[in-house]
Amino acid sequence: MSGLENCKPMNTWFKKLDTRPIVISGPSIVESEEQLLSTARELKKVEQVKIFKAGAWKPQTTAKSFGDRGLDILQWLNQVKLETGLLTMVEVASPKHVEMCLRHNVDILWIGARTTSNPFSVQELASALQGMSVPVMVKNPINPDINLWIEALETINKAGISRLAAIHRGFYPFEKTRLHNIPKWEIPIELKSRFHNLPIICDPSHIAGANKYVQEMAQKAMDLNMDGLMFESHFNAAEGISDQERQLTPSDLNQVLRKLICRLPSVEDIEENRLEKYRDQIDSVDSQLIELLAQRMNIVEGIGKYKAEKNMTILQLQRWEKVREKGIELGKSLGLSEPFVAQLLRMIHKEAILKQNEVMNRK
Numbered sequence: 001m002s003g004l005e006n007c008k009p010m011n012t013w014f015k016k017l018d019t020r021p022i023v024i025s026g027p028s029i030v031e032s033e034e035q036l037l038s039t040a041r042e043l044k045k046v047e048q049v050k051i052f053k054a055g056a057w058k059p060q061t062t063a064k065s066f067g068d069r070g071l072d073i074l075q076w077l078n079q080v081k082l083e084t085g086l087l088t089m090v091e092v093a094s095p096k097h098v099e100m101c102l103r104h105n106v107d108i109l110w111i112g113a114r115t116t117s118n119p120f121s122v123q124e125l126a127s128a129l130q131g132m133s134v135p136v137m138v139k140n141p142i143n144p145d146i147n148l149w150i151e152a153l154e155t156i157n158k159a160g161i162s163r164l165a166a167i168h169r170g171f172y173p174f175e176k177t178r179l180h181n182i183p184k185w186e187i188p189i190e191l192k193s194r195f196h197n198l199p200i201i202c203d204p205s206h207i208a209g210a211n212k213y214v215q216e217m218a219q220k221a222m223d224l225n226m227d228g229l230m231f232e233s234h235f236n237a238a239e240g241i242s243d244q245e246r247q248l249t250p251s252d253l254n255q256v257l258r259k260l261i262c263r264l265p266s267v268e269d270i271e272e273n274r275l276e277k278y279r280d281q282i283d284s285v286d287s288q289l290i291e292l293l294a295q296r297m298n299i300v301e302g303i304g305k306y307k308a309e310k311n312m313t314i315l316q317l318q319r320w321e322k323v324r325e326k327g328i329e330l331g332k333s334l335g336l337s338e339p340f341v342a343q344l345l346r347m348i349h350k351e352a353i354l355k356q357n358e359v360m361n362r363k
């Protein structure tokens with residue numbers, strides 16, 4: 001069993017983290033003490049914000065340099081903590097960063113997408129974290145490689161970190177889309193289905209890119225039952241030196257959070273177990289589907305034997321085209337989308353060919 005099954009729920013990390021969603025926010029880049037403190041003071045007024053995040057050493061896609069002011073920033077963050085009571089969270093990319101953050105009482109560390117993509121860097125961080133108890137969050141790697149993400153999480157977990165969470169920030173888009181990163185929601189869903197106890201935070205700011213899509217991405221994350229949300233913010237977003245289009249002012253963030261509908265993973269079923277009844281119906285339909293597929297495969301097997309006797313090829317393109325067209329037509333008339341039916345039939349046809357191949361080569 002993976003140690004990730006033993007991750008602690010976030011409401012046990014710190015007393016303050018007893019809300020859903022847990023909201024993390026802070027500037028994309030620290031520009032000055034004034035920007036950091038003013039943003040934190042404004043965020044303090046947004047009730048749901050519990051964690052203030054800041055990149056003290058921010059790796060950029062392009063080689064822009066804002067100088068190594070890590071130490072100053074860590075001191076300013078202590079001031080933030082003192083004044084606002086917010087928990088602080090900083091990105092670490094090297095053992096030196098870990099050591100400095102721990103020395104300056106940063107509450108939570110996070111590992112960025114570029115670092116997660118490199119198992120050697122993750123291992124170095126894990127060695128620096130060995131024996132520490134600080135909570136750590138691990139962003140997904142740049143490319144949609146779930147195994148690389150799991151490997152990074154497990155490496156940090158093996159160093160003894162059980163206050164551990166994943167951050168879904170979307171994936172590098174090879175083609176331009178309306179969003180900055182491709183969300184590929186199926187990846188965090190797969191992560192959650194493999195490790196039920198691993199908290200997952202969504203970063204709608206990185207996925208959306210532009211603020212106008214942030215609400216939609218945040219709602220999607222809530223509907224998928226993610227544990228928290230991480231937003232970029234700036235007290236004076238329009239004047240920020242980077243990522244202006246994806247930093248919310250704290251009052252805009254407040255609006256986003258107020259509009260958010262937080263659906264529950266389960267509800268007291270007061271309407272005579274309505275959900276249970278639906279699920280019983282689904283179970284029954286699913287059984288019928290599987291039984292019908294098995295029947296179809298028996299017929300395919302019969303055709304396979306016939307083809308073997310008559311020396312006929314397995315692949316019958318004309319017949320397959322007809323099966324496909326008829327299925328798509330019927331699907332459409334019943335409200336099923338063409339890509340869905342086409343994909344389903346493609347899988348069935350592939351399995352039929354495998355089956356007949358086995359029949360023909362049976363000794």
Ligand SMILES: O=C(O)C(=O)C[C@]1(C(=O)O)C=C[C@@H](O)C=C1
Nearest residue numbers: 303314315316319320323349352
């Ligand atoms: O009709 C056949 O010849 C079959 O073997 C059945 C079937 C199918 O699964 O529908 C499978 C393979 C052929 O390429 C075409 C159709």
